[in-house]
Amino acid sequence: MDNTHSHAPTLPCRVRVGTSGYSYTEWIDAKFYPPGTRTGSMLACYAETFNITELNYTWYQMPRSQAIERMRRKVPPDFSFAAKLTRTLTHDIDADTWRKQALQYRDGIAPLMQTRQLAAILIQFPKSFTRTVQNRKYLALLLDELAGLPAAVEFRHASWATDRVFAELEKRRTTLVAVDEPDLPGLFPCLDVVTSPHLFYIRFHGRNAKGWRCGNMQKQFDYHYSDAELRQWSDLYIKPMTGRTRSGIIFFNNHVRGQAPDNARHLIRILTEQGLM
Amino acid sequence: MERAIIHLNVADFAVAVERVIDPRLAGRPVIIAPGKASRAAVYDMSDEAYRSGIRKGMLLGRAVRLRRDAAVIVPHMDRYDRAMHALLKQALPYSPLIESGPDDGHLFMDVTGTHRLLGPPVDIAWRLHRQIKNDLGLNPIWSVAPNKLVAKAASRLVKPVGEYIVASGDESRALAPLSLCLVPGIEKADLIRLHEFNLTHVFQVAALSLTQLEMPFGRRAPSIYKAVRGIDGSPVLPVGQSPPVISVGHEFSEDTNDAPALERHMYRLVEQAGHSLRKRCLAARRIGICLNYTDGKRCIRQARARPATANDLDLFEVAGRALLAAWKRRVRIRHLALVCDGLVFPPAQMALFENDRQHREKRAGVVGAMDAVRHRFGPGAIHMGRTL
Numbered sequence: 014m015d016n017t018h019s020h021a022p023t024l025p026c027r028v029r030v031g032t033s034g035y036s037y038t039e040w041i042d043a044k045f046y047p048p049g050t051r052t053g054s055m056l057a058c059y060a061e062t063f064n065i066t067e068l069n070y071t072w073y074q075m076p077r078s079q080a081i082e083r084m085r086r087k088v089p090p091d092f093s094f095a096a097k098l099t100r101t102l103t104h105d106i107d108a109d110t111w112r113k114q115a116l117q118y119r120d121g122i123a124p125l126m127q128t129r130q131l132a133a134i135l136i137q138f139p140k141s142f143t144r145t146v147q148n149r150k151y152l153a154l155l156l157d158e159l160a161g162l163p164a165a166v167e168f169r170h171a172s173w174a175t176d177r178v179f180a181e182l183e184k185r186r187t188t189l190v191a192v193d194e195p196d197l198p199g200l201f202p203c204l205d206v207v208t209s210p211h212l213f214y215i216r217f218h219g220r221n222a223k224g225w226r227c228g229n230m231q232k233q234f235d236y237h238y239s240d241a242e243l244r245q246w247s248d249l250y251i252k253p254m255t256g257r258t259r260s261g262i263i264f265f266n267n268h269v270r271g272q273a274p275d276n277a278r279h280l281i282r283i284l285t286e287q288g289l290m
Numbered sequence: 291m292e293r294a295i296i297h298l299n300v301a302d303f304a305v306a307v308e309r310v311i312d313p314r315l316a317g318r319p320v321i322i323a324p325g326k327a328s329r330a331a332v333y334d335m336s337d338e339a340y341r342s343g344i345r346k347g348m349l350l351g352r353a354v355r356l357r358r359d360a361a362v363i364v365p366h367m368d369r370y371d372r373a374m375h376a377l378l379k380q381a382l383p384y385s386p387l388i389e390s391g392p393d394d395g396h397l398f399m400d401v402t403g404t405h406r407l408l409g410p411p412v413d414i415a416w417r418l419h420r421q422i423k424n425d426l427g428l429n430p431i432w433s434v435a436p437n438k439l440v441a442k443a444a445s446r447l448v449k450p451v452g453e454y455i456v457a458s459g460d461e462s463r464a465l466a467p468l469s470l471c472l473v474p475g476i477e478k479a480d481l482i483r484l485h486e487f488n489l490t491h492v493f494q495v496a497a498l499s500l501t502q503l504e505m506p507f508g509r510r511a512p513s514i515y516k517a518v519r520g521i522d523g524s525p526v527l528p529v530g531q532s533p534p535v536i537s538v539g540h541e542f543s544e545d546t547n548d549a550p551a552l553e554r555h556m557y558r559l560v561e562q563a564g565h566s567l568r569k570r571c572l573a574a575r576r577i578g579i580c581l582n583y584t585d586g587k588r589c590i591r592q593a594r595a596r597p598a599t600a601n602d603l604d605l606f607e608v609a610g611r612a613l614l615a616a617w618k619r620r621v622r623i624r625h626l627a628l629v630c631d632g633l634v635f636p637p638a639q640m641a642l643f644e645n646d647r648q649h650r651e652k653r654a655g656v657v658g659a660m661d662a663v664r665h666r667f668g669p670g671a672i673h674m675g676r677t678l
Contacts, residue, residue: 036457038292039405052292053459073412074455083463100416228417230409270406 026255028290029093029132030281032273033216033266034069035059043271060088063277065095065132067216067264072097072137075114076121085124093132095165095214095262096122102155104139115158126162132262133188133214134159137167140199144172156185165190165214168201182208190214191250195222205250207257215251217276219267235269238276240283247283255289292458294411295526296399297441298381298418298430301450303395304334307373308363310427319360323350331582331624333365337450347588367393373426378529380422384414387526389438395430398438400526412455419453436461439522442474461520466493475517480510492518535631536574538562545584545622552623556613557677559628560606567600567630568661574598575632577605579612582625591615597637602660602674603653605630 036055040046046058059066068076076096085094101107101114125131136155142148156164166182167190168174182189188209193216194200207213219236227233255261263280265273284290300306304322309315319338323330330350342357354360370393377397381388387400401411408414415432422428433444435456443465444454456464469491470476470484483506489495495503496518503511516522538559546552556579567574578592593611595604609628617623663672 034410037405037410042406051459052457070412070455073416074453080460083460230413231405231407 026258026289027260028251028255028263028284029063029065029261030263030277030284030290031063031065031067031265032059032268032277033067033264034268035066036070037268037271039269040271040274043275045271045274056084057087060092062274064089064091065093065262065264067135067266068094068096071118071121072100072103075099075101075117078121078123081122082124085128085130088130090128090130093130093262094125095133095135095264096125096131097135097137098159103137103142106151111155112158115155119159119162122162131163132260133163133165133212135165135167135190135214137190138169140169142168143170144175144178153181156187163212164188165209165212167192167214167216171199171201174202174204179206179208186211188212188214190216191254192216192218193220193246194218195220195225197222197225203250205254207254209258211259213254213258213261215246215254215261215263217246217263217265217267217273219272231269234267235272236267237272238265238267238279240279243276243280243283247280247287247289251284251289252287291402293400293402293436295435295438295441296397296401296411296415296418297433297435297438297445298377298395298397298399298415298422299432299442299445299449300377300395300428300430302334302336302340303373303393304365304370305336306395306428307369308366310373311369315361315363319344319357321350321353321357321360321362322365323353323362324365335360347582373428376426377422377428377430380425381418382529384408384418386528388529389527390529395428398441398526415453435464437520437522438524438526439474439517440464440520443468443472443520446472446474456520462496462518465518465520466491466496468492470495470518473517475513475522477510480507480514483507534572534633535629536563536566536633537627537629538566539580539625539627541625542623545624547620547622552613552617552626553610554677555626556609556628557602557606557674559626560602560609561674561677563628563630564600564602564605564657565661565664567633568657570633571635572633573600573636574605574630575634576630577608577612578629578631579609579616580625580627580629581613581616581623582627583619583621584624585621587619587621589616589618598632598634600636601650601653602657 036052041048041050046055050058099114099118102111122131165188179189186209189206191204192201193203217238219234221233221236224232224235265277267273267276281290305320308320319342320336321332321339321344322334323332332344332346332348332350332353334346335344339357339360344353344356374390374393378388378390381397381399385399385401385404389398390396401414411434415434419430419432422430429451431445431448431452433441433454435441435444436458440456440461444456448454465473471481473492484495500511500515503515507514540555540559574595575598576592576594578590580588580590582588591612593608595608599605660672
């Protein structure tokens with residue numbers, strides 16, 4: 014696969030590492046949060062360890078500006094968010110209402126844009142979203158509708174792994190999300206393609222091939238990355254990607270039993286050792 | 291431990307079920323009402339019909355005049371019952387604590403502490419919603435909140451479709467901008483009183499202290515104080531453990547305000563309820579009378595039975611007190627319902643005085659003898675004179 018879709022940045026790349034979501038009561042059992050931590054105070058507690066998080070709840074529910082503003086006030090000004098695009102724009106698309114939904118989404122996350130705390134909008138499509146003419150058109154229209162927002166696209170289906178797609182994303186300066194997931198047929202491959210000079214975006218989903226398609230998040234994302242696996246990622250992918258963008262964000266989605274914050278902290282140590290952070 | 295309550299609500303449940311069976315009804319205004327007689331009352335209606343001003347309990351004739359293109363369908367209670375069971379069946383794998391309403395498309399689920407097994411509550415709610423949509427063709431509203439009150443208010447906010455998540459600690463902030471009529475637990479009489487004070491939104495009432503609320507609302511003040519702050523400690527009852535009640539009703543063939551006729555039918559209802567109680571070896575501590583007037587208005591009043599009883603003659607006395615409290619209008623009555631709740635095992639305590647004991651034994655003897663005759667010769671074999 015060609016990975017030359019890049020621009021040489023002039024400034025050193027700023028890499029931030031965090032987790033996909035932060036509000037997990039099981040992280041209290043995993044000792045990431047102190048005993049008795051209430052859901053409402055988890056973000057402030059999380060921000061003591063990490064400087065970025067990926068908002069998952071915005072996938073389930075359209076973000077509301079008041080709620081986003083309240084959440085933003087709980088973290089320091091240099092803390093950033095990546096917000097997942099609502100499912101009605103990626104998974105349950107209604108041809109009649111999606112444009113209105115996109116506008117609502119823009120309004121919802123406006124407080125993060127205004128304070129420059131929005132690192133990216135994660136547009137994650139399901140595996141059923143294959144590279145058909147209709148879907149290509151929809152993606153193009155959706156990116157037009159989200160113009161001006163730092164969009165990053167994550168494909169789950171392998172049909173999107175072609176140079177034409179990467180070239181189009183590069184033309185639009187839209188980030189292609191690099192993923193680490195189980196090596197299963199039909200899934201989007203693990204690539205170090207960089208399509209935006211501003212941002213690279215990596216998501217670690219875990220490699221639990223057995224639980225991947227069971228429909229239960231607790232099994233799908235139950236995986237712990239070893240030191241060797243993270244070092245390999247750092248050497249083979251992260252290091253080259255940092256040379257081609259101004260910033261990069263990395264998230265661990267293997268939230269089960271607190272494995273995500275554990276792996277995130279471990280990767281920060283590795284990247285710091287290697288002088289990448 | 292912080293609680294996680296999921297509320298599922300299939301809006302306009304009866305209409306939603308009818309639309310699954312007959313997809314041609316989708317997008318059309320639909321009214322569910324018994325029979326096509328103009329005096330029939332609306333049982334349920336679609337959102338399209340609601341927007342035209344049609345409401346539950348409205349006379350069918352008036353409803354049809356408001357929306358002449360509406361499809362009028364006779365209620366199929368068996369269908370709604372089956373759909374409700376199917377809904378419950380979908381939810382059962384996620385929690386044993388599921389409370390459902392009577393064929394109304396509402397489910398409360400307590401998923402506190404299930405995260406290790408099933409994942410975050412919000413994901414459970416979404417998965418369940420998707421499952422219900424795929425398997426049953428229904429599209430319920432779902433909400434996730436730290437208690438039942440806030441979850442229900444959240445569902446009302448997005449009706450007829452959508453979802454709402456209220457994080458723990460955000461209860462009062464989520465309710466603050468809402469209209470008071472969206473908050474469960476604030477009754478109609480409270481709303482009228484609050485409007486008299488020009489209080490229409492939650493944040494206005496939430497700014498008042500309990501002492502301030504006690505002045506106009508008296509004993510209702512603590513409930514209102516808690517409701518506007520999203521405080522609700524009531525548990526989600528396990529499946530099949532909703533408080534037992536015995537409910538019977540009579541629809542008059544012609545609306546009436548004739549006292550002897552009303553008493554006659556009430557005694558028949560008392561006989562039915564009393565028989566059910568005795569069959570289950572239970573006694574009622576409270577009896578409620580619900581009157582539905584011709585103009586669609588409803589009045590419910592209750593009276594307490596001391597001690598709890600299952601004897602028809604005693605029940606009739608208590609029901610009479612409730613009826614007297616409920617029947618304050620000259621408008622004719624269309625439907626009379628009698629509800630026995632606070633069901634307990636019959637008290638073993640005997641009357642202190644000989645006269646009372648003899649009186650009770652005499653009454654128990656009469657009812658017991660009538661039960662025996664009915665058991666042997668059928669329910670119509672013997673009647674009280676006042677029911678004829």
